[in-house]
Amino acid sequence: MPLNNELPNKRPRHHETIAHVDSCPAFHQGAQPHGGAVQQLKLDKRLQDLMFPARNWHQTFCGPYDGSDAVKQALMHAGDALAATKMPAFVLSLNRIRGEGGRQGIHWSFFARGRPRPFDEVLAVLKDEVVRQGLEADGGHRPHVTICYxxxxxxxxxxxxxxxxxxxxxxxAERTGTGNGWTYQILHRWKLPNTAI
Structure with a gap:
């Protein structure tokens, strides 16, 4: 099943494995760094309606793939395989923001300091498992949180x-909707043990 690399407003429905910023209080408290960065750099004023609602901010680890039940089951198997490794929780330290252009438009994103080894280990487990489940290999991801496409x-x-x-x-997660109105429905959660933090 092919990867769908189009932008969200061209994706009526798809599945992916993500970490959601709801798990990071600093993204939601006005006195915390994210709020300060948005205000200090006037990101909300510069991007206006083009900036995603904070509820949609996330880090993708696998996907996006199409929204079929077969894909959902394949990603469930991949997540279960990851959980079985007992891979520990880890930290992404987001320390800068950058807006760069590409064939899919100009993306503004928070970026992390370096690539934590556990980040790449998670990617590798999920990639191997989705291929084992019959999906095309994921194209890869880097540590970042995009706020505008x-x-x-x-x-x-x-x-x-x-x-x-x-x-x-x-x-x-299953993503539905178009433009900045897209939303995530959470279908399943896998906890990573906190032993290494």
Whole structure:
């Protein structure tokens, strides 16, 4: 089953494995770094309606794939395989924001300091398992949280007060909707043990 690499407003329904910023209080408290970065850099004013609602901010680990039941079952198996490894929770330290252009528009995103080894280990387990389940290999992901897919201008790298996000849960999510009105329905959760934090 092919990967669907189109933008959200062209995806009526699809499945992916994500970590959601709901697990990181710093993304939601106005006095915390994310709120300060948005206000200090005037991101909300510069992006206006193009900035995603914070409820949609996430880190993708696997996908997006189409919204079929077969894909959902394959991703369930992949998540179960990851859970069976007892891989521990880990930290993404988001310390900058950048807006860069590509064939799919100008994306503004928070980026992490380096690539934590557990991040790549999670990607590898999920990638191997989805291939074992008959899906095409995922194209890969980097540590980041995108807040806009269609900015009107690029943004040079801006340092922010680091946001230390503990990734202690992965979610199987179904995305529906178009434009900035898209939403996630959480279908399943897998906890990562906190032993290494």
């Amino acid at each position: 269609r900015a009107s201008e690029t943004l040079e790298t801006q340092a922010i007060t680091p946001i230390d996000w503990v990734i202690d849960e992965l979610l199987l």
